[in-house]
Amino acid sequence: MNQFSYVRVTSKESAIAAMAKDKAAMFLAGGTNLVDLMKSGVTGPERLVDINNVPLATIEETKTGLRIGALAKNTAVAENALVIKHFPLLSQALKAGASPQLRNMATVGGNMMQRTRCHYFYDSALPCNKRNPGSGCGAIGGFTRMHAIFGASDKCIAVHPSDMCVALTALDAVITVAGPKGERKIPFGDFHRLPGDTPEQDNNLQRGELIIAVDIPFNQLAAHTHYLKVRDRASYAFALVSVGAAMQIKGGNIAEVRLAMGGVAHKPWRLKEAEAWLKGKSATEENFRKAASMAMANAKSQGGNAFKLTLAPNTIVEALKTAAAQA
Amino acid sequence: MDDQLKNEEHTGTSRRSFLKKSSLITALALTPDTVIKAAEKGLDEQIASAIETMPLSVTINGVKQSVRIEPRVTLLDLLRERLHLTGTKKGCDHGQCGACTVHVDGQRVNSCLTLALTTEGRNVTTIEGLADGDNLHPMQEAFLEHDGFQCGYCTPGQIMSAVCCIREGHANTPDEVREYMSGNICRCGAYSNIVDAIMDVKQGGKKV
Numbered sequence: 001m002n003q004f005s006y007v008r009v010t011s012k013e014s015a016i017a018a019m020a021k022d023k024a025a026m027f028l029a030g031g032t033n034l035v036d037l038m039k040s041g042v043t044g045p046e047r048l049v050d051i052n053n054v055p056l057a058t059i060e061e062t063k064t065g066l067r068i069g070a071l072a073k074n075t076a077v078a079e080n081a082l083v084i085k086h087f088p089l090l091s092q093a094l095k096a097g098a099s100p101q102l103r104n105m106a107t108v109g110g111n112m113m114q115r116t117r118c119h120y121f122y123d124s125a126l127p128c129n130k131r132n133p134g135s136g137c138g139a140i141g142g143f144t145r146m147h148a149i150f151g152a153s154d155k156c157i158a159v160h161p162s163d164m165c166v167a168l169t170a171l172d173a174v175i176t177v178a179g180p181k182g183e184r185k186i187p188f189g190d191f192h193r194l195p196g197d198t199p200e201q202d203n204n205l206q207r208g209e210l211i212i213a214v215d216i217p218f219n220q221l222a223a224h225t226h227y228l229k230v231r232d233r234a235s236y237a238f239a240l241v242s243v244g245a246a247m248q249i250k251g252g253n254i255a256e257v258r259l260a261m262g263g264v265a266h267k268p269w270r271l272k273e274a275e276a277w278l279k280g281k282s283a284t285e286e287n288f289r290k291a292a293s294m295a296m297a298n299a300k301s302q303g304g305n306a307f308k309l310t311l312a313p314n315t316i317v318e319a320l321k322t323a324a325a326q327a
Numbered sequence: 328m329d330d331q332l333k334n335e336e337h338t339g340t341s342r343r344s345f346l347k348k349s350s351l352i353t354a355l356a357l358t359p360d361t362v363i364k365a366a367e368k369g370l371d372e373q374i375a376s377a378i379e380t381m382p383l384s385v386t387i388n389g390v391k392q393s394v395r396i397e398p399r400v401t402l403l404d405l406l407r408e409r410l411h412l413t414g415t416k417k418g419c420d421h422g423q424c425g426a427c428t429v430h431v432d433g434q435r436v437n438s439c440l441t442l443a444l445t446t447e448g449r450n451v452t453t454i455e456g457l458a459d460g461d462n463l464h465p466m467q468e469a470f471l472e473h474d475g476f477q478c479g480y481c482t483p484g485q486i487m488s489a490v491c492c493i494r495e496g497h498a499n500t501p502d503e504v505r506e507y508m509s510g511n512i513c514r515c516g517a518y519s520n521i522v523d524a525i526m527d528v529k530q531g532g533k534k535v
Contacts, residue, residue, distance in 0.1 A: 005379055006398035006444055028442070035401070035440045036421050048398065052445055075434075099510025100495070101488065102422060104434045105441070235509035 001038050008050045012178055012210055018049045019208045020180050027051050027210060029071060029110040032102050037115065041124050042131055056212060057107075059083065065217040070109030070210075074164065075100070077108060087216055089246050092227035093167035099236045109211035112165060112175070112191065115202060116158035116266075117238050118146070129155045130199040144304035146240065149312065150265040156199030157302055160192055160267050161238050163229060169268040170244045170260035173216045179209035188214070192267030199266070221246035221258060226323040229262070230315055239263035241312045243319035247283065254278050254287075259295070259320075264312060271295040271316070283324040285317065292316040385446045387412070388456025396443055403427045403438040406453060414454035414483050418512075425511035428484040429453050435491040437510075454483035457490070465533040466490050469524035477515035485511045489525045490535050498529040 009015045019025050024046035028034060037043040056069040059080050066082055077083055078094035098106065115121065120138035121128050127136035139147055139157050147157045165188075173188040192203045205211070224247040231237040242262035248255040257278045259271040274291040281287045292313035299309055380395040387410065396405060403420075406412045406429070418426030420439045427439040430452040457464040466486050469475070476482045488511045492498050497507035504525050505518070513521065528535060 001399045003379070004398055006381060006442075008444070008447070028445070031442060031445070032422055032437070032440050035442060038399075039421065048442075050442075050445055099425065100491070100497075100507050101425060101428055101435050101437045101510045102440075105436050235506050 001035075002041075002044045004038075004045055005047045006050060007047065008053060010053045010055075012051075012054055012056065012212065015049055015051050015054055015210055016178060016180060016208065019210070022047045023207075025049055029107040030073070030105040031110075032098070032106045033110065033114040040122055042115075042122060051210070056109075062215065065215055068108055068214045068216070070212055070214070071107045074098070074103040074106045074108070074111060077164075078103065086218060086222055087167070087171055088222055089170060089225045089227055089244050090164065090167040090216070092225070093163040093242075093244055096227055096229040096239075096242070097163035108164070108214060111162055112203070112211060113205075114160075114162060117161045118158040119143070121158060130158060130195075130202075133198075133200045140302070142304075144302035146238065146263070147302050147305050148265050149299045149301060149305060149308045150261075150269055151194040152266070152300070152302070153195045153197065153199070155197055156195035156266065158195070158199065159263055159265060160202075161263075162268065163227070163239065163242060163262055165192070165268040166242055166244045166260045166262040167227065168214060168216070169270050170246060170258040171216050171219070171221075172258075173214050175214055176212045177205060177209045178212050179206060183212065189268075189270055195266045202266075219246075219256070220248040221256060224249055224323040224326050226319045226326070228315055228319040228322065230311060241308055241315045243312075243315045245316075245319040245323045247320070247323055249283050249324060252282050254281055254283050257320075259291075259316065261295075261312065261316070264299075264308065273297075274316070283320075285321060288317045288320040288324075289313075291320070381444060383444055383447055385443070385449055385451060387451045388453060398442065398444055400443045401439055402429065402431075402441040402443045402446055402451070405443040406438065406451075412453050412455050416480055416483055418481065418484075423512070424481070424484075425488060426481050426484040428487045428511065430487060430491065433491075433494075435488050452487075454487060457486065464490070465528050465531065465535060466493075466524070469528045469531075470521070473520045473524040473527065474517070475521040475524040476513070476517050481511060481513045481515075485513065485521055489521070489528075492525060493529050493535045498525055501526060 007018055009018055026045035028048040028050045056071040058069045059072055060067050061082055068077055074094050078091045084091050118139055120126050121130050126138040129137050137156055148159050168188045175186045175191055176183055193201055227244045229239050229242040231239055239262045244260045247257045257275050259275050261269040274295040277294055278291045296313050301309055380397055382395055384393045403417055406415050415429055416426040418424035422437045422440040427437055428435050429438045431446060432449050466489050492507045498504050501522050504522050
């Protein structure tokens, strides 16, 4: 690991001030991704601003929903009684990610900021437009088993690795960030970016901004919820495809539904057209299958991930069936 | 060796000066301006002091440790290389295998991805701190009894993780144990015996 200097801050104001002073600085939260990237030589900040002692870890009920502090640990969120009661999809998604040790370290804000696990991004001997803009994409035409089927560009076909973000996208969460110019809010679906011509930018956070909290508005979707993650081993692996599904069912009909996928795009992939089509329909496998076909309309294989074109719709159907079957 | 050293001294390239020069070259290649400035003055000692170290106070297995370390030192390397607590193992060094699992304020974490400075003021427990004197911890006894290992390299991490698995309330069924022990890889494949050991401790009801 390259050398760097280190400063510990205890307030969001001092965190933002410390970042403003040094353009080569980065925030350090749980470190589960950043320290790994620094060891691999993918990222080399000259200064780390340790924000672990900033009081941003509370989970509280507001008038309109739950507010989760950016430094709440993944374990703390997954096992929080309010989260389990109101947003079981979030709890399920978090528990599907990483290992117990990593979930004890990783934070909500850090989870959003984690970078792709594309092997070509991690291997600094290979070209990668995300790691080294303009160098080319090693993955295109290479080993593409884990790669995107939606929204990829000719510059980058990497996917976002998070499970938590799939749930937060489906739940219409809103992110609050703070920077030198004050606070602003970002709808969750607008936070992460598609690669386009600038795959080096994972998200729309501006330099020097700190994620403060995530607000999730109350909904009526807790009764029929399922997060289904398909991966190469039973646990502790990144998703090939994952689906977060949550529904409100009244008299056998779908009053409201949310659907999002992981492992398929550069950002958590919300299926709004399929949602709109399902609304008001009966909760049958036939309708789930039609919605899944609709969701796959613009899917494109990279060769090695062609199996995802079949796996993804099947996972959507299975997640919806399981969610609908809940009492 | 002594003769060789004498010969080198005669030719004016002593072992000590060679080491000084080679470490200077390495330092120049790898380090920032402050070090290069120190190196220009030609003194190893100045290079050493120019590499920024910071104070850290952390309680490890009940003993308060006060050290100065570089910011890039991980908790794992602090334990093994500085404090010589080599029970905690370095496997992948990337958070993928769990061999480095320790407890920080009672929570199991990967010490390889934990920068040591982030543990300021915290309580760390390693495998060396689990037994009560000569009396093994119930989980250590259970791993022995159930043959929960072959080569033993992953075992300290498995045991530290297993203790938390029970404390967290995630050891109610063998399936739940498998899920909540998924962060600890065993290349010998002792998994079935590890699950047996954990279930035995859980069902035995001893305090962990």
